[in-house]
Amino acid sequence: MHIPDGFLSLPVIISTTAVSASLLYPSIKKLDREIKPERIPLMGLSAAFVFTAQLLSFPVFGGTSVHLTGAVLISILLGPLSGFLITTSAVLLQAFLFQHGGLVTSGANVMNIAVIQSILGYYLFRVFPKRFYISGAFIASFSAVVVAAAVCAAELILSGTIPLKAGLIAMITSHLFAGLGEGFITVIILEMIRKLKPGLLHIKKI
Amino acid sequence: MNRSSLIIILSIVFSTAIFSHGVDIVTINGGTGIEAKYDTGDPISHAEITVYSPGNYKEPFQSGVTDRNGRFLFSPDSEGEWKVVINDWTGHGGTTKIKVGPNLKIPAGKTEKPLGRGMKILSGISVILGITGILFYLMAVRERERGSDAHS
Numbered sequence: 001m002h003i004p005d006g007f008l009s010l011p012v013i014i015s016t017t018a019v020s021a022s023l024l025y026p027s028i029k030k031l032d033r034e035i036k037p038e039r040i041p042l043m044g045l046s047a048a049f050v051f052t053a054q055l056l057s058f059p060v061f062g063g064t065s066v067h068l069t070g071a072v073l074i075s076i077l078l079g080p081l082s083g084f085l086i087t088t089s090a091v092l093l094q095a096f097l098f099q100h101g102g103l104v105t106s107g108a109n110v111m112n113i114a115v116i117q118s119i120l121g122y123y124l125f126r127v128f129p130k131r132f133y134i135s136g137a138f139i140a141s142f143s144a145v146v147v148a149a150a151v152c153a154a155e156l157i158l159s160g161t162i163p164l165k166a167g168l169i170a171m172i173t174s175h176l177f178a179g180l181g182e183g184f185i186t187v188i189i190l191e192m193i194r195k196l197k198p199g200l201l202h203i204k205k206i
Numbered sequence: 207m208n209r210s211s212l213i214i215i216l217s218i219v220f221s222t223a224i225f226s227h228g229v230d231i232v233t234i235n236g237g238t239g240i241e242a243k244y245d246t247g248d249p250i251s252h253a254e255i256t257v258y259s260p261g262n263y264k265e266p267f268q269s270g271v272t273d274r275n276g277r278f279l280f281s282p283d284s285e286g287e288w289k290v291v292i293n294d295w296t297g298h299g300g301t302t303k304i305k306v307g308p309n310l311k312i313p314a315g316k317t318e319k320p321l322g323r324g325m326k327i328l329s330g331i332s333v334i335l336g337i338t339g340i341l342f343y344l345m346a347v348r349e350r351e352r353g354s355d356a357h358s
Contacts, residue, residue: 002298004298037345040338044335047338048335057246065244065298089334093333097326097330149297162295166295171296
């Protein structure tokens with residue numbers, strides 16, 4: 001879902017970059033006010049995790065390949081703002097270091113991966129009561145990926161890069177598999193943390 | 207004019223119309239193209255390909271799909287920089303330029319080795335941990351200054 005340069009039209013680039021940029025500045029300010037220095041190493045490790053997770057892709061039915069994002073997992077652990085900033089830095093770093101995702105299209109990629117998955121995915125998870133922690137995490141991760149894929153498809157369709165019907169089908173079906181994978185990995189890691197270091201699940205969510 | 211003459215004349219007239227749709231197919235060699243893979247190593251098969259000729263990056267010279275091995279070949283008919291765009295309809299793809307020389311000389315294959323995945327992961331993690339370390343240090347300095355301001 002890392003859209004390369006040249007695949008989006010100018011109006012789509014401008015609107016998605018505006019959305020991402022307008023959320024970035026207030027988030028940084030708020031995080032700066034509320035975060036204690038002790039949190040920084042944990043955030044750095046989470047950023048490394050998200051970065052690595054997004055470089056691992058697996059082939060799916062139809063011959064394409066998709067990859068995990070880890071965005072919702074990090075938001076569940078650290079909070080939506082932290083998740084948003086961590087995922088944004090991972091996405092931007094991938095674009096600048098390895099052209100995994102274009103430079104001009106970074107705004108759209110940040111919107112699809114960081115804004116939709118970290119922020120929306122978190123609040124979707126919060127809809128579920130505490131006793132549905134695991135199933136809520138699964139459903140939130142899965143849905144976040146599929147919604148992000150739909151938005152990504154809309155951006156590509158509006159730019160004329162993919163056809164409406166066939167492109168939408170290709171995007172959504174391939175990301176249904178990615179969503180399932182994301183849901184399983186999120187749940188597995190949360191369960192591991194619960195068994196090995198349950199205190200981590202209770203840190204303040206910022 | 208009797209009926210048989212009419213039939214003969216009409217047959218001659220219409221047979222020339224049939225001749226104008228004759229087809230000649232010959233095999234050709236040469237051409238250039240691309241092979242595309244995901245960074246897992248899997249080929250980008252059956253993905254949309256568009257080829258643009260030098261000086262006209264608006265109207266496609268050719269479009270098609272990559273084969274099962276992620277390959278697509280075409281025959282450039284002019285020298286200059288040709289543009290090939292691959293799009294797998296799931297938000298992945300890319301653009302590459304092929305320089306065709308005078309006399310339509312095809313360039314040699316690209317031999318530059320891309321960064322392996324392990325190296326990518328290592329360099330990314332290093333950058334992240336480096337930036338994190340700097341941030342941690344700066345925040346700690348700020349906390350300490352705040353602490354000493356409160357005392358004084």
